[in-house]
Amino acid sequence: xxxxxxxxxxxxxxxxxxxxxxxxxxxxxxxxxxxxxxxxxxxxxxxxxxxxxxxxxxxxxxxxxxxxxxxxxxxxxxxxxxxxxxxxxxxxxxxx
Numbered sequence: 170x171x172x173x174x175x176x177x178x179x180x181x182x183x184x185x186x187x188x189x190x191x192x193x194x195x196x197x198x199x200x201x202x203x204x205x206x207x208x209x210x211x212x213x214x215x216x217x218x219x220x221x222x223x224x225x226x227x228x229x230x231x232x233x234x235x236x237x238x239x240x241x242x243x244x245x246x247x248x249x250x251x252x253x254x255x256x257x258x259x260x261x262x263x264x265x
Contacts, residue, residue, distance in 0.1 A: 174198060178213040185217040194220045197228050203235040211236035222246055 170184055172195040184191055195218045201207045211232065214221055221243045223229040233239055 170194070172196065172218075175210060175214060178210045181217050182213050192220075193218045194222065196222045196224070197232055198224050200228055200231045201235070207235060211238070215240060218242075220244070 170181075170191055170193050172181055172193065175195055175197045177195070181193055181195060184193060195214055197214070201210075215236065215238055219242060221240055223232070223243060223245050225247060226245055229240065229243060229245060
């Protein structure tokens with residue numbers, strides 16, 4: 170199972186409990202500040218995920234620093250900046 174964002178920790182905990190042999194991979198895309206909520210989230214990810222993917226070394230370093238745990242099964246995928254930009258500032262014409 171691939172969880173595309175770390176806030177799905179409640180789904181990860183449920184899946185691990187109900188499907189113990191399921192392989193779970195999760196992305197960490199943010200750098201949350203240390204809090205009770207972060208501690209709960211970090212513990213679920215570290216204990217229940219088979220692999221954690223960070224988008225930069227910064228996210229991994231902050232995650233490890235705030236959780237006070239070294240994450241062994243992890244990798245870093247660098248997200249390159251987008252070359253092409255889509256224009257979202259289109260005017261929407263309303264019919265009255």
